[in-house]
Amino acid sequence: xxxxxxxxxxxxxxxxxxxxAIEAAPGQTVAVMGPSGAGKSTLLDALxxxxxxxxxxxxxxxxxxxxxxxxxxxxxxxIVLLGQDxxxxxxxxxxxxxxxxxxxxxxxxxxxxxxxxxWLWRVGLPGAGDHxxxxxxxxxxxxxxxxxALAAAPDVLLLDEPLTALxxxxxxxxxxxxxxxxxxxxxxxxxxxxxxxxxxxxAQQLVLLEDGRVTQQGPVxxxxxxxxxxxxxxxxxxxxxxxxTRDGAWSAGGLRLPEGVVGARTPIGxxxxxxxxxxxxxPGAVAVDAVADPTWTGALRAAETTSPVDGQWLARVVRxxxxxxxxxxxxxxxxxxxxxxxxxxxxxxxxxxxxxxxxVAASDVRIVGVDADAARMAG
Numbered sequence: 001x002x003x004x005x006x007x008x009x010x011x012x013x014x015x016x017x018x019x020x021a022i023e024a025a026p027g028q029t030v031a032v033m034g035p036s037g038a039g040k041s042t043l044l045d046a047l048x049x050x051x052x053x054x055x056x057x058x059x060x061x062x063x064x065x066x067x068x069x070x071x072x073x074x075x076x077x078x079i080v081l082l083g084q085d086x087x088x089x090x091x092x093x094x095x096x097x098x099x100x101x102x103x104x105x106x107x108x109x110x111x112x113x114x115x116x117x118x119w120l121w122r123v124g125l126p127g128a129g130d131h132x133x134x135x136x137x138x139x140x141x142x143x144x145x146x147x148x149a150l151a152a153a154p155d156v157l158l159l160d161e162p163l164t165a166l167x168x169x170x171x172x173x174x175x176x177x178x179x180x181x182x183x184x185x186x187x188x189x190x191x192x193x194x195x196x197x198x199x200x201x202x203a204q205q206l207v208l209l210e211d212g213r214v215t216q217q218g219p220v221x222x223x224x225x226x227x228x229x230x231x232x233x234x235x236x237x238x239x240x241x242x243x244x245t246r247d248g249a250w251s252a253g254g255l256r257l258p259e260g261v262v263g264a265r266t267p268i269g270x271x272x273x274x275x276x277x278x279x280x281x282x283p284g285a286v287a288v289d290a291v292a293d294p295t296w297t298g299a300l301r302a303a304e305t306t307s308p309v310d311g312q313w314l315a316r317v318v319r320x321x322x323x324x325x326x327x328x329x330x331x332x333x334x335x336x337x338x339x340x341x342x343x344x345x346x347x348x349x350x351x352x353x354x355x356x357x358x359x360v361a362a363s364d365v366r367i368v369g370v371d372a373d374a375a376r377m378a379g
Contacts, residue, residue: 002026002186003078003155009056009066011039011046018042018212024156024205027186031199031220034209035231040192043209044158047190048081049074060155078155084165086145088133094120094144095129101152119147122184124177139170146178150185157182157189163198175201196224196235208232226280226368230335238280241334242370245277250367252279252334254313257362276370285364286338288329289357290348299355311362317354320345331358 005024018039024030034040045051058066065072088097098116117129123143163171179202199206199220207217216228224236233240243252250257291299296316303314315331326341
C-alpha cells in the first residue's frame with residue numbers, strides 16, 4: 001500500500017536556510033526543480049535522515065521520522081535515495097545487486113534471485129543478471145540501481161537527478177521506463193530534476209524551490225502553464241515580463257498590449273485586475289527586426305520620432321545562445337528571449353549590444369495576475 005509524505009521543515013546549515021512545506025499523496029510523484037544552491041540537496045538530505053532539521057516535522061504515513069525530539073535513523077525510515085551515481089556493489093552481479101534489496105526485506109535467497117531477474121526484465125535488462133557492473137554501460141547501471149531501489153519496496157523513493165550524467169538518447173529511454181515503473185508500483189516519490197521534461201513525464205505535482213523557499217507548487221501542468229517567477233518561466237520555456245494592467249490594457253516600459261487583451265485571456269489561475277500582472281509568451285512567438293541605426297543611442301533617438309505600436313518595442317541584444325533549432329536571442333529592457341534561425345542572425349547582423357525591434361502578437365500572449373508583494377520583490 002502506498003504511503004503519504006508530509007514535509008514541513010526549517011533547516012539551517014552552514015549559513016543557508018531551507019524552509020519547505022510539501023505534501024505528497026500516497027503513490028504520487030512530486031518533482032522538485034530549482035536553480036543551483038536553491039536547497040534541493042538539503043531537502044533530500046533531510047528526508048533521507050542525513051541532516052536533522054532545525055525545526056518542523058517529516059511524516060511517512062502515520063510515522064513521524066523527524067520532529068521535536070525525534071530523529072529516526074536513515075536505514076529505519078523506509079526511504080531509499082538514488083542519485084546520479086548508481087553506487088552498485090562492484091563485486092556483485094547485476095542480479096545480486098538487485099537481490100540485495102529483496103534479501104534486506106527477508107526474502108529467501110532463491111526467491112530473491114528470481115525476483116531480481118523479474119525486476120531486471122521490468123527495467124529493460126532481461127538476461128543481464130550475470131553481468132558485473134563494470135560490464136554494463138552507464139545507462140544500464142542506472143537501470144540496475146533503479147531496479148534495486150524499487151525491489152526494496154520503500155515507502156518513499158528519493159531520486160536526485162538520476163538522468164543528469166547520461167547522454168540525451170540514453171536519458172530519454174530511462175525517462176520513459178522510469179515513468180512507467182513509478183506508475184506501476186505506486187511508490188511515493190520525490191524527484192529532483194533540472195529538466196522540465198522529467199517533471200512532465202513522470203510527476204503529478206511540481207514544486208519550485210528558489211533561495212531556500214518554495215515559490216510555487218501545484219499540478220505540473222498548472223505550474224508550467226502559469227509560472228509565478230522568472231525561474232519558473234525559464235523552465236517552462238516562456239518569457240515572463242512583469243508589468244501592470246490598467247483599464248484592460250497591459251504595459252511594461254516600451255511594450256504595450258492593447259485594451260481588451262487582458263479580458264480575453266483565460267489562463268489557469270487568478271484573473272488579473274488593475275495592478276501588477278505578468279505577460280507570458282514563447283520565444284518562438286517573438287519576431288526580430290533590424291533597425292536603421294546600429295547604435296543604441298541612435299536607435300533611441302529614431303524611436304522618439306515615431307509613434308509607438310502595440311506589441312512592438314525597442315530592445316538591445318545581450319547575448320546569443322545556440323539551440324538545436326537555431327539561435328536564441330536574449331535581449332534587455334525588458335529581458336526577453338526570441339528564437340530565430342542561424343540565417344536570420346547573419347541577415348540581421350545580430351550581436352551583443354546591437355539594437356533590434358521586437359514584435360509579438362497579442363494573441364500569443366497570456367496575462368496573469370501577480371501579488372503586489374511578489375511584484376515588489378521582483379522589482
